[in-house]
Amino acid sequence: MSAPFRDMRLPGAFGVTLPEPDDFEFWRDQARALVQRDVPPDRVAWIEPGGAGDLFAGGRRRLPSPGADAPPVRASRAFVQLAKTAICHSDPERFALLYRLLWRMQGSPRLLEDGADPEVRRLDEMARAVRRDIHKMRAFVRFRLVEGGDGGAGEHYVAWFEPEHHILRANAGFFVRRFANMTWSILTPRGSLHWDRAVLEEGPPAQRSDAPAGDPTEELWRRYYASIFNPARLKVGAMLKEMPRKYWKNMPEAALIPELVAGAQSRESQMVAAGTLEMGERPTSLSAIDKAIHACRMCPIGLLDNRAVMGEGPRDAALMIVGEQPGDQEDLAGRPFVGPAGQLLDRHLERAGIDRRSAYVTNAVKHFKFVQRGKRRLHQTPTAKEVDICRWWLEGERELVQPRLVLAMGASAARGMLGKTVSISKVRGAPHPLEDGSELWVTAHPSYLLRLDGPAREEQSRLFDADLAAVKERLEELT
Amino acid sequence: MGPLSTIEKLAILADAAKYDASCASSGTTRRNSTGGKGIGSTEGMGICHAYAPDGRCISLLKILLTNHCIFDCHYCINRKSSNVRRARFSPQEVVDLTLSFYRRNYIEGLFLSSGIVKSSNHTMEQMVEVARILREEHDFRGYIHLKTIPEADPELVHQAGLYADRVSINVELPTDAGLVRLAPDKDARQIAGAMGKVKSDIVETRDARKRFRHAPRFAPAGQSTQMIVGADAATDADIVSKASRLYDSFRLRRVYYSAFSPIPDASAVLPLKRPPLVREHRLYQSDWLMRFYGYQPAEVMQATEADGNLPLDIDPKLAWALKFRERFPVDVNRAGKEALLRVPGLGVRAVERILASRRHRTMRLDDVARLTVSIAKVRPFIVTADWRPVMLTDRADLRALLAPKTEQLELFAA
Numbered sequence: 001m002s003a004p005f006r007d008m009r010l011p012g013a014f015g016v017t018l019p020e021p022d023d024f025e026f027w028r029d030q031a032r033a034l035v036q037r038d039v040p041p042d043r044v045a046w047i048e049p050g051g052a053g054d055l056f057a058g059g060r061r062r063l064p065s066p067g068a069d070a071p072p073v074r075a076s077r078a079f080v081q082l083a084k085t086a087i088c089h090s091d092p093e094r095f096a097l098l099y100r101l102l103w104r105m106q107g108s109p110r111l112l113e114d115g116a117d118p119e120v121r122r123l124d125e126m127a128r129a130v131r132r133d134i135h136k137m138r139a140f141v142r143f144r145l146v147e148g149g150d151g152g153a154g155e156h157y158v159a160w161f162e163p164e165h166h167i168l169r170a171n172a173g174f175f176v177r178r179f180a181n182m183t184w185s186i187l188t189p190r191g192s193l194h195w196d197r198a199v200l201e202e203g204p205p206a207q208r209s210d211a212p213a214g215d216p217t218e219e220l221w222r223r224y225y226a227s228i229f230n231p232a233r234l235k236v237g238a239m240l241k242e243m244p245r246k247y248w249k250n251m252p253e254a255a256l257i258p259e260l261v262a263g264a265q266s267r268e269s270q271m272v273a274a275g276t277l278e279m280g281e282r283p284t285s286l287s288a289i290d291k292a293i294h295a296c297r298m299c300p301i302g303l304l305d306n307r308a309v310m311g312e313g314p315r316d317a318a319l320m321i322v323g324e325q326p327g328d329q330e331d332l333a334g335r336p337f338v339g340p341a342g343q344l345l346d347r348h349l350e351r352a353g354i355d356r357r358s359a360y361v362t363n364a365v366k367h368f369k370f371v372q373r374g375k376r377r378l379h380q381t382p383t384a385k386e387v388d389i390c391r392w393w394l395e396g397e398r399e400l401v402q403p404r405l406v407l408a409m410g411a412s413a414a415r416g417m418l419g420k421t422v423s424i425s426k427v428r429g430a431p432h433p434l435e436d437g438s439e440l441w442v443t444a445h446p447s448y449l450l451r452l453d454g455p456a457r458e459e460q461s462r463l464f465d466a467d468l469a470a471v472k473e474r475l476e477e478l479t
Numbered sequence: 480m481g482p483l484s485t486i487e488k489l490a491i492l493a494d495a496a497k498y499d500a501s502c503a504s505s506g507t508t509r510r511n512s513t514g515g516k517g518i519g520s521t522e523g524m525g526i527c528h529a530y531a532p533d534g535r536c537i538s539l540l541k542i543l544l545t546n547h548c549i550f551d552c553h554y555c556i557n558r559k560s561s562n563v564r565r566a567r568f569s570p571q572e573v574v575d576l577t578l579s580f581y582r583r584n585y586i587e588g589l590f591l592s593s594g595i596v597k598s599s600n601h602t603m604e605q606m607v608e609v610a611r612i613l614r615e616e617h618d619f620r621g622y623i624h625l626k627t628i629p630e631a632d633p634e635l636v637h638q639a640g641l642y643a644d645r646v647s648i649n650v651e652l653p654t655d656a657g658l659v660r661l662a663p664d665k666d667a668r669q670i671a672g673a674m675g676k677v678k679s680d681i682v683e684t685r686d687a688r689k690r691f692r693h694a695p696r697f698a699p700a701g702q703s704t705q706m707i708v709g710a711d712a713a714t715d716a717d718i719v720s721k722a723s724r725l726y727d728s729f730r731l732r733r734v735y736y737s738a739f740s741p742i743p744d745a746s747a748v749l750p751l752k753r754p755p756l757v758r759e760h761r762l763y764q765s766d767w768l769m770r771f772y773g774y775q776p777a778e779v780m781q782a783t784e785a786d787g788n789l790p791l792d793i794d795p796k797l798a799w800a801l802k803f804r805e806r807f808p809v810d811v812n813r814a815g816k817e818a819l820l821r822v823p824g825l826g827v828r829a830v831e832r833i834l835a836s837r838r839h840r841t842m843r844l845d846d847v848a849r850l851t852v853s854i855a856k857v858r859p860f861i862v863t864a865d866w867r868p869v870m871l872t873d874r875a876d877l878r879a880l881l882a883p884k885t886e887q888l889e890l891f892a893a
Contacts, residue, residue: 115832116846177511238534
């Protein structure tokens, strides 16, 4: 700063009225001239267009020309960048703040690096608020189709938006680049933009009533908004932080928010009721599981006129045999494998040299599924879902017994163990390692043998015996 | 029941997509529709066009092509044995929805995922077809993220990468054992193989573009993945180490965590208790520490508690600092960038500003306060010209002092 200008300091205040609230070029020219004439910040009043100019009218002075040896005005590139953004802020103090910083910068050119300086901090905050508003406008502008077909030649899309700062002009390029081949208008209380696929025109401020009220696509969009939201994860605070309520009134989807929030809890509990089965903690003893399965109504089978049938056998059995589900006789007796299939199984086990009494014998599904035909109860195969639900109890038994080898008989039993449907013919005769280090073997269900006759039955009996023999052999290796 | 209308399908197929954590639309090449026939632009930074009441942003139209599925993964609402209502979009329907939403500025583009219908290849072909119509027939220049099907023919996955900005393949679960148990139809080696192929495709096309200007771009926004948290017994330590291996092996842009959430018609194999949502948040914070703060995976694991999980009441950075109190306090006027980045409450931006500011002044507590969100959180860990926390880092109740109080947020408060 050179001495002669200090002596020439003029009395009274200067008033500078800007032609546009975001006119950086004009501000820069004026600010540069003021610095060159050594006019300190507290003697300049910056007035927005339509602002309180009268207050300073008396002090409005013409600036004398700078002397020939007026020093060049220094401003870092970072300052110019920041100022261009911050000047869009709606705070009437922004011009004065920028001038104070420019003034100080003449003595300390690297002032902007000092983020802890309160005025630098304020400028930074202003620029940040403007950038955020620019970003939110890009995000929350909602176009509505007013004429022509969607995407067609005569289309015209119009949006109403209420920016907080003077960002309309700064944001025009973004919308032109994005929607270059679309005819659109953006109306705001601070001005309007019109793009006809070739030329961008600026228009006067508009009112909300100038913009169209709706668009049929909004119904689709609202449905999308409501569906993509997960009611089990309500985080209203996080939503409000990024989408403050001031923007809501111009976003068609925002009208749904109160009911979505209010309904979230009941939707979640419905999801939980329909989904994650409310069985509480799993019992930790076989007798407690026995008690619990009698009360289990998690699938339709539990609602039939039947009783649960618990597995039986030693608590520390090395072999666990899993069937499909109790049948008519098992249901009556309350014990697994006592009917025709059970008796057939006993004979085959004996032949293989396996003592049934040393095995823990149970079923993939704990209740008898049937349809009533007159006095008879006809067996029904459980669905995959029913098997999956009952897996909860089967796993409980397996956790407690901890067998070294599990023999699953039939597709339902295999599903109860594996959680997926497998083909018996493809997986039988070989071990399938389980995650706890034990092994699963799969074979046919004895009731399948009962349904066959003649050579087919002989063939299947032979295969069944072979599977049992392999299990016996493997069991001896494991124990 | 008659055929479903578009709006009904949209409701079903968006509902089915809500368990996809990613909605990112950033990090791709800059494009705009100037000089083209269609619409769309990407300018590096993604834009979130709305926020749902679950706090997640809506940047892309995130839908499934269909929720029919031949697989039977237990954590998945669309698994074969689930009783959800099924629907299926034609590729053209997805294209029309994407364009009409994009024209109204509702979205940045499309995130398309799908259940597996008929076969993996058939499904992948349909997904690629959506992207092809958007790019080739409509000159769409917005963002496209395709979730590829690892079992599909690698050539189809390659096609997907030529149209899409980002491709993702879900690892689904943090451990292979969990995958075997909960996703019996999926194969960990196949998933890893598909990720490896995408990685090498990305690397190759980047190389080719250095030499040939017109070489096609391949997934310029890279690849990402998602894993489900809390459905199996994996601890946070397991998850962090899995994530870091994924970042290293496949150069993933992002690993997303999706807290296992109660789904309608869930399988009985799943745990009954859902993990607290904050667990997912803590994992993202730890991810952040590794990607932007220079923490090694092993260091994040040091922040876990005896059970292998990150504490839920405080963030992992604070948890680490409380375990390594001897490293504090850090002198704001002298410490290097790395030490400053370790201070709880100092973000990357704040650290950069402190480094720039201290060339001009000796930092006092007030100066630091102007550069941070909450000086109260930072204070016990720093030394400034006018502040030295003599006893604070030795205090046994420091954690209780710093753990945030439970906040009540009211939606309709004035």
